[in-house]
Amino acid sequence: MKDFAVVGSGVGGSSIAALLSAKGFDVVLFEKEPYLGGCSSSFSHRGHTYNTGATTLAGYEDGFIVKEVFDAIGFTPDVVLTDPSIVVIQKSKITPRYKEFERFFEHLNKNFPHAKNRAFWELVYNINREFYKLNGHYYANANLFKKIKSLISFVPLLVKFQSYLRVDAHSFIEEFFGGLDKEYWDFLESQIRIVAQAPTKEINFFTAAISLAYTFNENHYVKGGFSSLFDAMTKDVQEIQTKSEILNIVGYKEYFELHTKDKSFTAKKVILNATVYESGKLFSDSKIKNYYKKYEKLDNHQSSFMLYMSIKSDKAFHHHYQIIEDEIFPHAISKAIFVSFSDVNDEQIAPKGYYSITASIHTDSRFWEDARSYKAQKKELEDILYKTILKRVKIEACEVVECFSASSKTFKHYINRSQLGGNAITMKNFLPFLPGNDTSVKDLYNVGDTVYAAQGWSGVMMGVKNLQRLLDV
Ligand SMILES: Cc1cc2nc3c(=O)[nH]c(=O)nc-3n(C[C@H](O)[C@H](O)[C@H](O)COP(=O)(O)OP(=O)(O)OC[C@H]3O[C@@H](n4cnc5c(N)ncnc54)[C@H](O)[C@@H]3O)c2cc1C
Numbered sequence: 001m002k003d004f005a006v007v008g009s010g011v012g013g014s015s016i017a018a019l020l021s022a023k024g025f026d027v028v029l030f031e032k033e034p035y036l037g038g039c040s041s042s043f044s045h046r047g048h049t050y051n052t053g054a055t056t057l058a059g060y061e062d063g064f065i066v067k068e069v070f071d072a073i074g075f076t077p078d079v080v081l082t083d084p085s086i087v088v089i090q091k092s093k094i095t096p097r098y099k100e101f102e103r104f105f106e107h108l109n110k111n112f113p114h115a116k117n118r119a120f121w122e123l124v125y126n127i128n129r130e131f132y133k134l135n136g137h138y139y140a141n142a143n144l145f146k147k148i149k150s151l152i153s154f155v156p157l158l159v160k161f162q163s164y165l166r167v168d169a170h171s172f173i174e175e176f177f178g179g180l181d182k183e184y185w186d187f188l189e190s191q192i193r194i195v196a197q198a199p200t201k202e203i204n205f206f207t208a209a210i211s212l213a214y215t216f217n218e219n220h221y222v223k224g225g226f227s228s229l230f231d232a233m234t235k236d237v238q239e240i241q242t243k244s245e246i247l248n249i250v251g252y253k254e255y256f257e258l259h260t261k262d263k264s265f266t267a268k269k270v271i272l273n274a275t276v277y278e279s280g281k282l283f284s285d286s287k288i289k290n291y292y293k294k295y296e297k298l299d300n301h302q303s304s305f306m307l308y309m310s311i312k313s314d315k316a317f318h319h320h321y322q323i324i325e326d327e328i329f330p331h332a333i334s335k336a337i338f339v340s341f342s343d344v345n346d347e348q349i350a351p352k353g354y355y356s357i358t359a360s361i362h363t364d365s366r367f368w369e370d371a372r373s374y375k376a377q378k379k380e381l382e383d384i385l386y387k388t389i390l391k392r393v394k395i396e397a398c399e400v401v402e403c404f405s406a407s408s409k410t411f412k413h414y415i416n417r418s419q420l421g422g423n424a425i426t427m428k429n430f431l432p433f434l435p436g437n438d439t440s441v442k443d444l445y446n447v448g449d450t451v452y453a454a455q456g457w458s459g460v461m462m463g464v465k466n467l468q469r470l471l472d473v
Helices: 013-021 065-072 101-111 117-133 146-153 155-160 168-177 182-196 205-216 226-233 288-292 373-393 408-415 456-471
Strands: 003-009 027-028 042-045 049-051 079-081 088-090 094-095 219-222 238-240 248-251 256-259 264-274 300-312 320-324 338-339 354-364 402-406 445-446
Touching: 003 013, 003 256, 013 027, 013 065, 013 226, 013 238, 013 456, 042 338, 049 300, 049 354, 088 182, 088 238, 088 248, 094 101, 101 117, 101 205, 117 168, 117 205, 146 155, 168 205, 168 456, 182 320, 182 338, 219 226, 226 408, 300 408, 320 373, 354 373, 373 402, 445 456
Parallel strands: 003 027, 003 264, 027 238, 088 320, 264 445
Antiparallel strands: 042 049, 079 219, 088 094, 248 256, 256 264, 300 354, 300 402, 320 338, 338 354
C-alpha cells in the first residue's frame, strides 16, 4: 500500500507528489492525460509544441514561495529571466512592465499622466514588498478549532493591511486618483485580472495591489515547454500513472481504495488535485459528497479561450504581451488578450526561425455549452483574436504556419475542468470561506487553484506549503 495517492498532476499535484517523495514517502501520482501539468502543461499538435495555458513562472526567486518549494524538492528548473515581464499594447500606447520601478514608471507616466501616479505605484510596490516579508500564516478549515487557529496566524497580515482589505479595489482606486479616464481604467483592470482573476469591484485593494505588483518580482520563461518542467520535477516520484483517470474512491477506516476503469490501488492518504467543484463526483460516501457539495457554488464559470499559433519569422519578439482593446471581445468577458511567444533560442519548443505562440482571453464556460452555436462562435472568436494579434504584434499572415483554437469545452475534454483560473479571492470569498487543503474527512486532502491559496504558480505553491505543514512532514 502507498503512503500517498495524488490524483491529478497539475502544479499542486505534481509539486506535492515530488515533495513527499523527496521526504522518503512512497507516492503514486495519477494523471488522466498522457502528459503532466494540467493548465500548466504543454502539448504537440501536428509536429508543433505549445504551452497549454500558463506561460509565465512567477515566484522562482530567493525568498519567494516557488523557489522555496523547488529547493525543498531538490529541483532546479531550466528557465530564463524575462524582463519586461509583459509588454502592454493599448493601440499606440506601449507600456513595458519592467521589474525595475523607475524604468517601468517612466513609460507608465508618459502613457497615462496623472499627478497621483507616483504615490499610487509606490503604494502598490510597497504593499507587495511588505507582503512577501510576512511569513508563518497557514490555513486549515476542517473544523471550527482549526479555522480559529489559522485565522490567528493571519493576524499580523490582517493588522498590517487592514485599511486595504476592507475596501473594494474599484472604490479605493477611484478615490485615490479622484477619477481616471477609461483607457487608464482598462489598463488597470486588465493587468489586475491576470492575477486576481476578478474585476476590481469584486476584490479588495490588497489583492489588486499584489496583482498589479507581480511584475516587480522576478518572472521566468520555462525552456522546452511547461510539461518538460513537470517531467524533471517529478523524476523521483516512485510511481506515475499517466492515462489513468481515477473514477471512484472508497474510504475505509485506515486507507482508501482508488479505481481507474481497469485497475485498483490502495493508499493510506489521498490528495486530490481535481477542482473542488468536481471532487464530490469521485465518491459515493454521502459525508464526503456533502463536504464538496457546499463548494460547488464557488464555481464562477470563468474560463479561457485559447488561440495557438506557430509562425516562421525572423523578427524579434518579447516573451509576453497583453493587448488591450476598447471593447469586450464577442463570446468573451474581457477586452484583453494575453499573448506569449517561445524564446527565440528555445529550439526544444520551436525550431530555429519559428515561434510557438499561446494566446488566451477570459470567457465564461456557459457561453460554450450550446452545441448548435458552438462551431460558429469558436470560428468568430478565433478569427477576431487572430486578426487582432497579427495587427497589434505585427505578424504578417504569410508568417503563420498553423493556427487553431480551444474553448472551455476543450479543457473539459482533456483535463476535466471548464472553470479555469481557480477560485478568485473576492471580498465575498475571503478567509475563512476559502476551501482549505484539509477536509473534514480523515486523511483526505486537496491541493490546486480552487482551494487555498489561489491560482497561478505562486498561489498554488502557497497551498502546497500549507499542505506540507498540515501533513506535518
Ligand atoms: C489560459 C491560462 C493561462 C494561465 N497563465 C498562467 C501563467 O502564465 N502563470 C501562472 O502562474 N499561472 C497561469 N495560469 C494559472 C495556472 O495555470 C493554474 O492556476 C495552475 O496550473 C493550476 O494548477 P492545479 O494544481 O490547480 O492543477 P490543474 O491545472 O487543474 O491540473 C489538474 C490535473 O488533474 C488531472 N485530473 C483531474 N481529475 C483527474 C482524475 N479524476 N484522475 C486523474 N487525473 C485527473 C487533470 O487532467 C489535470 O492534469 C493560467 C491558467 C490558464 C487557464
